[in-house]
Amino acid sequence: MQSSLNKLKIINDPVYGFVKIPFEFVYDVLQHRYFQRLRGIKQLGLTSLVYPGAMHNRFQHAVGAMHLMSSAILILREKGVIITEEESIAVHLAVLLHDIGHGPYSHVLENSIVQGISHEEISLLFMHQLNNQFDGKLDLAIEIFKNNYNKNFLHQLVSSQLDMDRLDYLRRDSFFTGVSEGVIGSDRIIKMLHVSNDNLVVESKGIYSIEKFLIARRLMYWQVYLHKTAVAAERMLVNVLRRAKFLMMNDTPLFATPALKYFLGNTITLDYFQQDNKALNAFSLLDDSDIMSAIKVWSDHDDFILSKLASSLLSRNLHKVIIQNEAFDTKSISNIRAEVKRKYKLDNSEVDYFVAVDNVESHTYNVNKDKIEILFSNGELKDISEASDILKLSVLGNNIKKKILCYPKDVFVINDNV
Structure with missing residues (x-):
């Protein structure tokens, strides 16, 4: 004892x-x-x-x-x-x-x-x-x-x-x-x-x-906490996981640790956690190493979107970031989306994995x-x-709010003055 x-x-x-x-x-x-x-x-x-x-x-x-x-x-x-x-x-x-x-x-x-x-x-x-x-x-x-x-x-x-x-x-x-x-x-x-x-x-x-x-x-x-490069990297990681989940939910073979595979292959909500201890047990086995080991393997996956995002994260080839107080010009965003679609040969829904328009905010008190x-x-x-x-x-x-736009650096747009 x-x-x-x-x-x-x-x-x-x-x-x-x-x-x-x-x-x-x-x-x-x-x-x-x-x-x-x-x-x-x-x-x-x-x-x-x-x-x-x-x-x-x-x-x-x-x-x-x-x-x-x-x-x-x-x-x-x-x-x-x-x-x-x-x-x-x-x-x-x-x-x-x-x-x-x-x-x-x-x-x-x-x-x-x-x-x-x-x-x-x-x-x-x-x-x-x-x-x-x-x-x-x-x-x-x-x-x-x-x-x-x-x-x-x-x-x-x-x-x-x-x-x-x-x-x-x-x-x-x-x-x-x-x-x-x-x-x-x-x-x-x-x-x-x-x-x-x-x-x-x-x-x-x-x-x-x-x-x-x-x-x-x-x-x-x-x-x-809201450094624009860190925010861009986080958005890229979120999209890697979103794409992996989409592929696994559609029966595409994908490497993942058992715990990560559980979450990628199921729609897990709060009710799911409350009704089934299996969800909490699987969550208790997840840490950063599950994600990073998967990303290393996914960087060579046949799916272009998954491999492109994963390999970019691994090499720190992060997306270009623009942050400003006012809303972005919709025409400029449309031009960026069109160029991403053309360059990467994507459909409209897939462009969202590479072009992110979002809000970040900070409330001191x-x-x-x-x-x-x-x-x-x-x-x-x-x-x-x-x-x-x-x-x-x-x-x-x-409450300070700013607009943020992320898209790949290798996408050239004549006028990205958004």
Whole structure:
């Protein structure tokens, strides 16, 4: 039988240094194959094609968020906030498992080989499955995750506009990409946390750190998360999987690992997941390596569309990207589509695999959802958009939308000034 000392491991994290696993049961969950799968899923998907250092994974991020949760619980208890041992274990588990439902290359799977199901919904399904296996020990963690527990601030620590998830991924993604604009004072922010009226708030001394946090979030979205080259690569990967699914659903022989083949050969919806454990078990075997091994084989497939997209990804021959604020000229897009159709000898429906017109958007702060409130010494609470001298609601609450157009670089169009 394993002793408790053996379970209280120390993990050497490149961002925070030594991270302690705080509870024995947290170690048991962390060791489960469902969670270990996250080692094989990159945190930033194909962003490493832009920033070569961005090779970190979802496992590292989840452990980092758990570490920040330990710091937050300690600070809140020191300020007199009552958090029981059971609640502490549960909220650590909730943040540790918040991303367990992510598929290969993060959000790509949600848009291609599963239908109408988000990673949050799959995370909850995994949590219920783990709860069954661990005899109900995740009951409270699930209640906190779903925001059904009577202490709202615990859920806010897991999921809000100032949660441990965001504090970790901004700092971690900045570290691995080398984009210094994303560096935030997570330690300072956590030290300034408090609870008022069952809501997570920030003491007024931390207002400048919150301003920096929101500015960093805005900059990281456009420099990293929505970088136009990374967006183009993701669209190409989505179309590779769409084409593979189309071929397999039409009985075309196609290489894939058993888990990937299950999703390519079936229309998997949320109902499917809920009614058949086979879907969740197959999903638990998927990671980035399933996709990349398939792409390597597909690059030599007889189907032109599949092989062209797969080989282009492998050689980083990514599509040309144009991003702008206004809508694209329809005539120019028609010219591009016509040239792609002619050059690649495609029909109209097949052109969509190579020409993508889409929207990307970034919303720095939502004043109507889990506000970030600043607590002043006289007990007054103000929303950050009111308390800040430099971050006004007209800036913070502005949902920035841009138009993006992707198409192959080897397609020459006389006038692509769209």
